[in-house]
Amino acid sequence: xxxxxxxxxxxxxxxxxxxxxxxxxxxxxxxxxxxxxxxxxxxxxxxxxxxxxxxxxxxxxxxxxxxxxxxxxxxxxxxxxxxxxxxxxxxxxxxxxxxxxxxxxxxxxxxxxxxxxxxxxxxxxxxxxxxxxxxxxxxx
Amino acid sequence: xxxxxxxxxxxxxxxxxxxxxxxxxxxxxxxxxxxxxxxxxxxxxxxxxxxxxxxxxxxxxxxxxxxxxxxxxxxxxxxxxxxxxxxxxxxxxxxxxxxxxxxxxxxxxxxxxxxxxxxxxxxxxxxxxxxxxxxxxxxx
Numbered sequence: 001x002x003x004x005x006x007x008x009x010x011x012x013x014x015x016x017x018x019x020x021x022x023x024x025x026x027x028x029x030x031x032x033x034x035x036x037x038x039x040x041x042x043x044x045x046x047x048x049x050x051x052x053x054x055x056x057x058x059x060x061x062x063x064x065x066x067x068x069x070x071x072x073x074x075x076x077x078x079x080x081x082x083x084x085x086x087x088x089x090x091x092x093x094x095x096x097x098x099x100x101x102x103x104x105x106x107x108x109x110x111x112x113x114x115x116x117x118x119x120x121x122x123x124x125x126x127x128x129x130x131x132x133x134x135x136x137x138x139x140x
Numbered sequence: 141x142x143x144x145x146x147x148x149x150x151x152x153x154x155x156x157x158x159x160x161x162x163x164x165x166x167x168x169x170x171x172x173x174x175x176x177x178x179x180x181x182x183x184x185x186x187x188x189x190x191x192x193x194x195x196x197x198x199x200x201x202x203x204x205x206x207x208x209x210x211x212x213x214x215x216x217x218x219x220x221x222x223x224x225x226x227x228x229x230x231x232x233x234x235x236x237x238x239x240x241x242x243x244x245x246x247x248x249x250x251x252x253x254x255x256x257x258x259x260x261x262x263x264x265x266x267x268x269x270x271x272x273x274x275x276x277x278x279x280x
Contacts, residue, residue: 052204052207053211053223064192071191071193072193082190082229083191084227084228086225087226088225088226089224090249090250090251091250102230111255112226112230115256
């Protein structure tokens with residue numbers, strides 16, 4: 001775990017695997033491997049960010065650029081039908097950006113994933129390593 | 141109803157009141173007045189937009205600027221505790237940006253609003269007129 005990861009909310013850490021840190025953003029993937037579900041966390045400077053509009057312009061541009069690249073990856077390489085984006089933070093107020101690839105007919109389609117995905121699969125170690133390598137290439 | 145509104149999905153129209161059209165974005169408010177719930181729809185050029193990353197840079201910047209201004213309005217003037225942002229589109233694939241003001245203890249706190257808000261209130265005509273005027277001033 002990197003030093004940056006220590007600055008993020010423990011509930012985010014508990015729900016995710018860390019993929020990498022890149023340009024001031026921590027890239028996580030949800031432990032539930034049922035769907036490809038990334039969580040991007042712009043790293044705090046003084047205290048955790050809370051809302052999208054509060055991010056410094058360059059950090060926000062980086063976040064959105066990463067979101068774009070990962071969206072294309074999900075559509076083009078993972079064959080998802082729709083991207084779901086969300087920034088909620090009702091339970092974990094630290095700003096975090098959900099990016100979820102959705103398939104027609106997936107276990108909670110067409111509902112949202114939040115509070116609604118009751119199927120759970122674990123990541124195989126090899127799949128997680130491959131994902132980390134691919135995401136590093138995409139964002140690098 | 142403006143000509144622009146005719147280009148948006150009929151399900152979006154059915155769920156919302158139109159507030160105004162501004163800089164290529166249609167600003168709607170959900171008919172359910174339980175929470176302040178805006179829906180921003182970047183207007184189509186040829187066919188409806190589907191994903192955030194597909195928007196032209198200037199239209200996307202406009203969308204996010206409006207989202208920022210309305211977020212500040214909700215926090216500063218409506219006293220909400222948290223902003224919820226979302227772009228899902230599993231039911232209505234035309235790109236639309238949800239911006240919802242949340243209060244601790246509101247009827248679906250801390251869950252998401254989507255598929256989870258079972259309380260329904262209607263907008264009083266006067267409240268809707270006042271909201272339209274205020275939003276026009278904020279985005280103008």
